[in-house]
Amino acid sequence: MASPIEQFEIHTIIPIHIGGVDLSYTNSAFWMTISVAVASVFLALGARRRALVPGRWQVMTEMAYEFIANMVRVNVGDAGRRLFPYIFTLFMFILFGNLLGLIPGAFTYTSHIIVTLGLALTVFVAVTIVGIVKHGLHFFSFFVPSGVPALMMPLMIPIEIISYLSRPVSLSIRLFANMMAGHTMMKVFAGFVVPLGAATFGIGGLAPIAMDVALTGFELLVAFLQAYVFTVLTCLYLNDALHLH
């Protein structure tokens, strides 16, 4: 019987070693490739006709665009326009990773902490650079909370710095933990199907199957929601850096 954890294992497809570092093309990389390909085909090909009266496919691409564009406009304002392409890329990359990972047998690259941490770090670095470019050294006043007595500063400033540094950690763990927990739970219930069915002449196997059907619907929601949360938080962090309190 397969462990519910087995689905998270990394398998090498094409071994690549450069300078003693293992950069092999793995199942994770393979699903990243598929994600990028599917999302690119969906978005670039869907928008290729630029029709005045769009078809269904074009409407979907335009809705995706407007969805993220509105999110950036509402949470960041016009100043966020320059980072919009990256925020859009981030949302689509996470969304397609989450959704394609729900295909039975697929690998969910967003269920790996190192991938989500990598994504969160790009946000962290980008936001910090944007803040420093916009405000110069004044950006570091971000860590000095306003309206706090001077006596409290030695306590408050380290807290602010820690909370700033913990942003990429919470951002990455939220996505990784959600994806891993959901997939693990589905595998655990799937694991009950055959033993329960065998013990009860097939009837008992239906209960975990029903549970997995419900969980699949729930996981579709989580897949979208986590991509959304990641992107909204990126927008909020960006807004903080652009408009210091």
Place this chain on the structure above:
Amino acid sequence: MMVAQARSVVLAGIAAVAAVMPSLALAAAEGGDTLPQFDSSTFATQLFWLTVSLVVFFIIMRNNALPKIEEALETRSRKIDDDLDKASGHREEAEAAMAAYEKALADAAEQAKAIHREVAEGIAESATARRTALAAKLAEDTKAAEARIIAAKEPALANLQDVAIEVVQEVAAKLAGLKVSGADAKAAVAASLKEKA
């Protein structure tokens, strides 16, 4: 009977779960001492391929997909704005045409009124003129008639004197048997007339 069967099925199910649980836990433990997520030997390849995928995806999005979608959205909003502008232009034109029509209508009404007034005035004028002319003619006729009457009165009066003289002569002859001469009778009539006058 049915209830008992159902209960036995449920009990069997619970028993099966209880039986499977330890083996599942065992399998999980056997599957790996740690989660694959914490196996640091795969970090380098994952980060590498994440970077590659993300960069490729970003370039496709920024240089291809997003400009296309933006173009479509912009063209559409521009087209809608243009159409709205055009529509409001057409409405203005229609309103101008309506105003011109109304002005023409008002002008025509004004003109008709003026013509009406003119004609009425003309008619009134000619009627007055005709009336005046008629009045003048009537006055003239009256005058002529009066003249004629006066002209007829004189001989009639003279005639009346002659008749009176004759009557005087006759009456005197019949009543008094006097023969009054024409001259005396005439003088008597004249005196009587003078007395009466």
